[in-house]
Amino acid sequence: MTPLVTITGLDKSFPGVQALKKASFELLPGEVHALMGENGAGKSTLMKILAGIYQKDAGTIRVDGASVDIPSPRAAQDLGISIIHQELNLMNDLTAAQNIFIGREPKRTLGLMLDEDALNRDAAAIFARMNLKLDPRREVGELTVAMQQMVEIAKALSFRSKVLIMDEPTAALNNAETMELFRIIRQLKAEGVGIVYISHKMDELKEISDRVTVMRDGAYVGTLPTASTTMDTIISMMVGRSLTETKEAIPDSIGNDVVLEVRNLRRGHAIQDVSFSLRKGEILGFAGLMGAGRTEVARAIFGADPLDGGEIMVRGSTVAIRSPRDAVRLGIGYLSEDRKRFGLATGMDVATNIVMPCLRRFLSLGMFLKSREIRDTARSYIARLKIKTPSDSQEVRLLSGGNQQKIVIAKWLTRDCEILFFDEPTRGIDVGAKNEIYKLLNTLAAQGRAIVMISSELPEILRMSHRIAVMCEGRLTGILPGEGTTQEDIMRLATQRHSTTATGSTTSAAARELTQ
Amino acid sequence: QDIYIPLVSKGFQHQFWQAVKAGAEQAANEHNVRITFEGPDSETMVDKQIDMLSAALAKNPKALGFAALDSQAAIPLLRKAQSAKIPVVAFDSGVDSDIPVTTATTNNIAAAALAADKMAELIGGEGDIALVVHDQTSRTGIDRRDGFVNRIKEKHPKINIVSVQYGSGDHLKSTEITKSILQANPKLKGIFGANEGSAIGVVNGAKEMNRKLVIIGYDSGKQQKQAIQDGLMAGAITQNPVGIGYKTVEAAVKTLKGEKVDKVIDTGFFYYDKSNMTDPKIAAVLYD
Amino acid sequence: MTTIAQQTALAAGKATVFSPGAWQKILAFASLVVLMTVFSIASENFLQPDNIIGILQATAVNGVLAVAATFVIITGGIDLSVGTLMTFCAVIAGVFLTYWGLPMPVGIMAAIAAGALAGSVSGVLIAKMKIPPFIATLGMMMLLKGLALVISGTRPIYFNDTPNFPVISQESLIGEILPFLPIPNGVLILFVVAVASSIVLTRTALGRYTFALGSNEEAVRLSGVNTDFWKIIVYTVSGAICGIAGLIIASRLNSAQPALGQGYELDAIAAVVIGGTSLSGGRGTILGTIIGALIISVLTNGLRILSVAQEWQTVVTGIIIILAVYADILRRKS
Amino acid sequence: MTTIAQQTALAAGKATVFSPGAWQKILAFASLVVLMTVFSIASENFLQPDNIIGILQATAVNGVLAVAATFVIITGGIDLSVGTLMTFCAVIAGVFLTYWGLPMPVGIMAAIAAGALAGSVSGVLIAKMKIPPFIATLGMMMLLKGLALVISGTRPIYFNDTPNFPVISQESLIGEILPFLPIPNGVLILFVVAVASSIVLTRTALGRYTFALGSNEEAVRLSGVNTDFWKIIVYTVSGAICGIAGLIIASRLNSAQPALGQGYELDAIAAVVIGGTSLSGGRGTILGTIIGALIISVLTNGLRILSVAQEWQTVVTGIIIILAVYADILRRKS
Ligand SMILES: Nc1ncnc2c1ncn2[C@@H]1O[C@H](COP(=O)(O)OP(=O)(O)OP(=O)(O)O)[C@@H](O)[C@H]1O
């Protein structure tokens, strides 16, 4: 069988970084080939070269055995290669359907007028194939990150390519959508499409991939069949050593002071009567399906969005939080799930971003920046979180996705808040770094910080949480203990729909599918 | 030997200034000197004119022609010219200083007053009139407005000035202004347009509103002459822009030759209408 | 679920030219209605048919220029050259008709072609040479201003040899058919240009790419669309529309005035932004732009009719423009 | 690895005011050097000390306005009111000094305070009322233009009762100490304003927030920063700097000219953009702005010195501005 794609000896450097060093890769028809590596290993860069977005410095790319040049995204499309980007690349002001078919709009009337009906019909058909409930006429800017990701996937599917590159497609997705995606992947695979699958969620590998290629520092490490390889082997190939995963014993924090208490929080449909409390030294996991309202709750408490009603008490006294500034002053920090939009000034350098929430601390005479201290602080976090960057003055937009995420974390660590909301903190972060972040969270909790961790990865929730709050359709449907809770327990609460009043069978079916 | 005389004027694009330029060029040809002619885009740009004057002085001119937008602002540079022994000839409106050897000018105030008298005569000494002026703050704008308004107040008490509006000499803007004035004043008898663009705007506005009224313009130009010919405009004041330009250069050349020139060269102004337009004396001071 | 229905209604409103959604939008521009009401009460002369037609006619030039600017602004660009480009095209018409004595249709085509050409030059500077739109069009503004003066010999060009020329904007085709509605042709042209542009923006590929470019150019490029090409087309179309504005103003003044035009870009851009189009690109409507242009004309006309002193006119205009936009922001919030 | 060293050097250059990196940057603006060389060769009058001082003096007002606009543009905003605000402040100085006969320092403080106040009003409109900067400052431009006329009674106010007033921009403090360097005080003020602004932008919290607002305002807000407050401060500082420009121009003309000012915003913004500051915010330098302002002055002056016909001056200026920016784009690419 001729490989669909063969890449050999690919080099690529950016100012200050050699992203790829003699990288190679091979993709067969009808296979799902996982591409693994730490953050900044060069996975996205390799795939962007294949998709015509970057130009290679050296090396060869063969498609169907013939050596090719891929000077533009169009050229890649013509070769039958399409890509789902790691970072969302959508036109927010356009509708979902318009985004999917941009550049390939169906026409009518002498080929002049757009056929909007056909456009929406075609998009609806793709959504139907994906079992996705989404009006193709919705403006993309109004959708949640997860929905936007689904639109990206729909767009890639619409090309009907023979090579489909998926760069962390599930980073923003929940189990339900992930399962749906896998179903589609299997279908495509059966049609002979070759799929490159990049992910940092290790458990997905076993489930979906046939072979794994591991990269480290821009170079090729090896290719192995997934079925016959253990996770530990892959991880040690990635990070150059083996990692041990252990769930730490849950500390007894029942006697600790309550630092944050929320009562009857309300806002429209998104938040309905949410009450919970958070203790010193506790990690409270927030689980739920996509759109359950976890982000909304966090943003509302943080003062980013206005509230209709409810009471927030910090350290026992009722407080009015009208803006993020009020929240930060009360010692509350919030790491957004959408780093590009809400987390980072991507055009500014690493150091500036890291000290942004506490610039005040780095001022002399209340005005002048203490640049040396800023740089020292930034460097200490770069070292501590192993952020891969040429220097602290590199612009954040030039870093790999995972490293950008680490900068958001560093930002709030410098601020040293007593109450921290982590919204999908490990989104797009590699296994090694994930472990580091878990350790960090545990250390923070041990130091007496109170942490809310919103996550869509159930294993992560189960591993980290001292208690688990579950949301569904804007309501808090229950709080479970960290010890002894199973994925099924969580899913039961997460699907306790108000509207459909849980007709037992559908709920449990959904739960079964979601937990696998 | 090359004698270079820059003229720094108040404007450049308007037909009035183009006519001044033409006169200056004519004199330059006759006396075999080289001139340049420059002016800012609008008569409010006092500092831009100062920069032009400064650049003109940097070119080591033999003499200088200058129409000041604000005479005070230019005094330091004029002093510099004086100490470099560069004679300065003021033109259009004068420079309030004894530095210029002479001033080639017409009296805008008296000219506008003549327009006021003509207006009074044509509307029968009473009724509502209005003014469309090109600029609220520039010397020419103020002089023409005040010359007209004061004369009406002094000599024609039964005439009521209902509105004075400013249109930057922009034809289109002046048209719209005229239309709103006419709309607001159904009994309006006459409008004075204080420069070419304003006058044409008044004619256009009256035409578009289909209103008969006495229009008195200022300056000339093809369209204004046509309007007078067609009876749309009663008449207009003209200065002698070509003469101003000509006399400015001529005075500069004379001074350079050591000849004495009068302190003021009055280039005069005229009221022209259908009856005297073809009079050679008048035709000579009109431009297209 | 109700929200999806609402969304659909909204999307539908956006996609059609004068659907009920669009009418709702007109009403939504309360500022215009409020302004007109206030002026009608303050002066009986305001609501006269003559004056309303005068206001419409005064909107024609700025309206067409604003439509041209809308295209560019939706792509996230800006066009400072609309005013002087208009003048340049008027001068070109003058050269063809008066200096060379060619027939009127040739002059009209020449003016529009000159506009398209100049627009495409801006487009190439911006798309290919990556010069920021502000600078590229600032340069073009100066270039065209100078060229208009050079070509015309710094003299107005009159259209006396083309007796039909004033018909373009002054006479009334509608008035001939419906004598009680003597809307001048200039206004008719504005209407046609607006409707055509609205269709282009909402129903054609060009329109789609115009919005897409302003929304996320990189994403469009990564989708395999030739963004440079479409950007050039947008500027070309915008330039051609400026050519139409040049014809309207030349016909109205029965002359090409080479010195006029600078400063008109600000009014045009203001109309676009008052009409709700965002300067950062990606959203905007022609209907909004027209309403923006009308707000400016009504305001100017009303204050003049009330004989407010000119310096106060400026003050009041500044305040009302801010209030009008603020009212719109409040409305959209609620 | 060498590239990393370069990166660091560059970053260091960014952070210091006149470090070697900065000098490198001046040289990098080849356009200015090329322009000056060409003009020096073309005319012996160009490089005369008097003319160079004339160029610097012509840069003073636009340079200070451009510095004011730089602050706002780095936040991703735009300020159309700089020119009329300058005039407004000049008129305020006139009222204090001539109409009320107060001592000169009071007049100076009043002008700067008036600028800061007007700037803060723009800031509030933009930050609190969420009015787009284009509209807010367009409204302010008109408002201030009208107010300047109203307050002054549409007449220039002369400073004849304040004999020292011309000292502000005309005489030369440097020339008194170093007689061979008679740089007028206006230019000295520009230098001081530029250095101070550069320090504010690169070394203070205000500067950091200015850049951050332009880079991603929402992310800054979610970092707990009071973005509204800082935005208002930026506009206030910008307004105060316009007040300084007002004093320079009033002193140069020894009068407050109430009708002057409109159109100056375009020159100021052009200087900023030519200097490499992006209109979409987040990046820019004061040094670039000053070089941009110098390019404009040198070009204007050089073409005048060469006695190029005025209509052609406009054409050439347009072309060279585009080329200068293009050269800079090419340089940065390589
Ligand atoms: N445009 C760019 N300019 C400069 N450096 C870049 C650019 N794009 C990527 N890099 C650098 O190249 C390296 C590889 O980045 P890449 O995005 O390919 O990593 P990745 O393996 O996809 O990581 P992640 O898992 O975090 O997404 C990183 O060090 C990154 O900082």
Ligand SMILES: Nc1ncnc2c1ncn2[C@@H]1O[C@H](COP(=O)(O)OP(=O)(O)OP(=O)(O)O)[C@@H](O)[C@H]1O
């Ligand atoms: N920008 C937005 N515009 C409109 N609706 C929104 C927006 N953001 C969220 N929503 C809606 O608010 C509800 C809660 O969404 P939220 O993002 O808080 O969910 P979540 O539990 O954090 O899920 P996830 O982050 O996994 O998608 C959903 O119904 C979602 O559609």
Ligand SMILES: [Mg+2]
């Ligand atoms: Mg990546």
Ligand SMILES: [Mg+2]
């Ligand atoms: Mg969320």
